[in-house]
Amino acid sequence: NAGVTQTPKFRILKIGQSMTLQCAQDMNHNYMYWYRQDPGMGLKLIYYSVGAGITDKGEVPNGYNVSRSTTEDFPLRLELAAPSQTSVYFCASSPGTGRMNTEAFFGQGTRLTVV
Amino acid sequence: AQSVTQLDSHVSVSEGTPVLLRCNYSSSYSPSLFWYVQHPNKGLQLLLKYTSAATLVKGINGFEAEFKKSETSFHLTKPSAHMSDAAEYFCVVSEKYQGGKLIFGQGTELSVKP
Numbered sequence: 001n002a003g004v005t006q007t008p009k010f011r012i013l014k015i016g017q018s019m020t021l022q023c024a025q026d027m028n029h030n031y032m033y034w035y036r037q038d039p040g041m042g043l044k045l046i047y048y049s050v051g052a053g054i055t056d057k058g059e060v061p062n063g064y065n066v067s068r069s070t071t072e073d074f075p076l077r078l079e080l081a082a083p084s085q086t087s088v089y090f091c092a093s094s095p096g097t098g099r100m101n102t103e104a105f106f107g108q109g110t111r112l113t114v115v
Numbered sequence: 116a117q118s119v120t121q122l123d124s125h126v127s128v129s130e131g132t133p134v135l136l137r138c139n140y141s142s143s144y145s146p147s148l149f150w151y152v153q154h155p156n157k158g159l160q161l162l163l164k165y166t167s168a169a170t171l172v173k174g175i176n177g178f179e180a181e182f183k184k185s186e187t188s189f190h191l192t193k194p195s196a197h198m199s200d201a202a203e204y205f206c207v208v209s210e211k212y213q214g215g216k217l218i219f220g221q222g223t224e225l226s227v228k229p
Contacts, residue, residue: 033216040124040222042205043205043219048216094217103161104217
């Protein structure tokens with residue numbers, strides 16, 4: 001009963017490095033999301049996807065890229081890491097708006113520090 | 116566009132006393148509303164949800180919330196606080212016609228004193 005799995009849990013990057021945050025879900029959900037959480041700021045939507053091959057920008061997409069080649073996976077790419085990207089990143093999935101139940105299921109988060 | 120405002124950034128109560136966490140929303144269409152809880156250094160857990168059925172929604176751990184369309188509010192309550200309720204609480208709105216995106220409030224930190 002894995003749900004939403006994020007890897008890694010922690011990472012320290014140097015300025016200018018790149019990395020990919022992995023996210024996988026085993027619930028056959030159409031919708032997937034990436035959020036970042038900064039202290040006192042709630043969660044801000046970075047990118048989301050309504051199905052394989054379809055992605056769209058959220059509130060704070062600059063500095064990030066995503067792809068959705070399969071229903072299960074939704075990786076988030078940081079190309080040139082900057083200190084402003086120090087945050088906790090959460091991946092989530094939901095069945096989609098075709099149903100009444102649109103709650104999202106969250107992964108445990110990835111704590112990223114850029115130095 | 117939809118939005119959520121949590122009216123208190125921090126609430127402090129004594130153990131055994133009632134809890135009230137306030138949330139107002141703005142939505143063009145009939146929204147789905149949620150409360151999530153986040154314990155320190157943990158992920159987010161769904162407490163309860165409103166999806167246009169009963170306006171009084173019961174959730175886990177004794178929490179409940181009432182949807183009031185006339186007041187555009189969805190306040191979270193609990194009759195008696197426990198120490199284990201200390202956490203960050205997020206009110207969240209989702210609109211059917213906005214790609215299912217969840218929009219989060221800024222969060223309310225609940226402290227429970229012995």
